Amino acid sequence: MAPGTEQGPVLIGLTGQYCAGKNYVATLLEARGIPVLDVDKLGHLALEQEKTAITTRFGTGILTADGRIDRKALGALVFGKAQDLADLEAIVHPRANQLTEAWILNQGDKKAVAINAALLHRSVVFPKLRCIILVQASLVTRLIRAKKRDKLPLIALLKRFKSQHQFTAQYFQGNADTYIVKNRGVLGICARWHRHQVERRIDAILQREGIGH
Numbered sequence: 618m619a620p621g622t623e624q625g626p627v628l629i630g631l632t633g634q635y636c637a638g639k640n641y642v643a644t645l646l647e648a649r650g651i652p653v654l655d656v657d658k659l660g661h662l663a664l665e666q667e668k669t670a671i672t673t674r675f676g677t678g679i680l681t682a683d684g685r686i687d688r689k690a691l692g693a694l695v696f697g698k699a700q701d702l703a704d705l706e707a708i709v710h711p712r713a714n715q716l717t718e719a720w721i722l723n724q725g726d727k728k729a730v731a732i733n734a735a736l737l738h739r740s741v742v743f744p745k746l747r748c749i750i751l752v753q754a755s756l757v758t759r760l761i762r763a764k765k766r767d768k769l770p771l772i773a774l775l776k777r778f779k780s781q782h783q784f785t786a787q788y789f790q791g792n793a794d795t796y797i798v799k800n801r802g803v804l805g806i807c808a809r810w811h812r813h814q815v816e817r818r819i820d821a822i823l824q825r826e827g828i829g830h
Contacts, residue, residue, distance in 0.1 A: 625721065625722075626721070626724055626727045626728055626729050626730045627728065627729040627730075627747045627826070627828050628721070628729075628730060628731075628732060628742055628745050628746050628747055629646070629651065629729055629730070629731040629732070629746065629747060629748055629749075629750065629826075629828075630731070630732055630734070630737045630740075630742070630743070630746040630748070630749040630750065630788075630793065631643060631646070631653070631731050631732065631733040631734070631737070631749075631750045631752070632733070632734055632735060632736075632737040632738075632749065632750075632751060632752070632788065633735075633751060633752030633753060633754075633800075634753070634754075634759065634785075635735070635759060635763060635777050636754070636758075636759040636760075636762040636763040636766065637752045637753055637754045637759060637800060638752055638754055638762070638800035639733060639735075639750075639752040639800075640655075640733070641800060641815075642750060642752050642798055642800065642815070642819065643655070643731065643733045645815065645816055645819050646731050646819065649819070649820075649823065651727075651729050651730060651731050651823075651828075652724055652727055652730045652731070653730070653731040653732075653733050654717065654720050654721075654730065654731070654732050654733060655733050656713065656717060656732060656733060656734035656735075656736075656737075656740060657733070657734065657735055659713055659716050659717065659720070660709060660713050661688065662716060663709050663710075663712040663713040663716060664686045664688065664691075664709060665685065665686060666712055667708050667709055667712050668685075668686055670708045671686065671691070671705070671708055671709075674704055674705075674708065675691065675694060675695075675701075675705070678690070679691045679694060691705070696776075697776075706739075710739060713740075714740065714741035717732065717740060717741060717742060718741060718742075721742070728828060729747075729823075729828040731750075732746075737749070737788075738787045738788065743791070744791070744792075746791075746793040747793060747794070747826055747828075748793050748794040748795070748796060748822065748826050749788050749791075749793050749794070749795045749796070750796050750798055750819075750822060751785065751788050751795055751796065751797050751798065752797075752798050752800050753785075753797055753798070753799055753800070754799070754800050754801060755801070758801060763777075794825075794826065796818075796822045798815060798818050798819065798822075799815075799818075800815060
């Protein structure tokens, strides 16, 4: 599919393990004129739109005082419970897919757009992706980021990491070109050099796919 045709924009997939730093890469794509859809945030909207179905299945105990879905409470309720998680996904994912497709249609004549999703392989767009940018960082780096951002106990963080132990392989099994981007997130004197390296990597990927400037 050529960029900018009547068939729609080139679709770029953006994903990475928990706290790998994919949102930073998303800002780099946006700085290059590529709109980025944050599917994880879109999922929040999908939760609210499917609130009736969710509370019917899981009860009203997962609501906040003002009647919204308490995402942390819901996540804790289904974590590690295969059937509960499957039931929740069966409610939320179809709505999230509808919202994703609507967002793409609303991008007009954009040459390329990016779909930023932790569960990219489950998105409706997955078979349509031109390429996938897979963001990686070391376990230690991700652990430091997760502890700082989410302030969860170490055991809880390690369980999340363990749940993604087969994360990478699924992105090399399709037809889309898959590119690894190392986001080490170093500090101090090396930080500027590292950011420059990540930017050069993103530019090289876009050029190779024919969607660079």
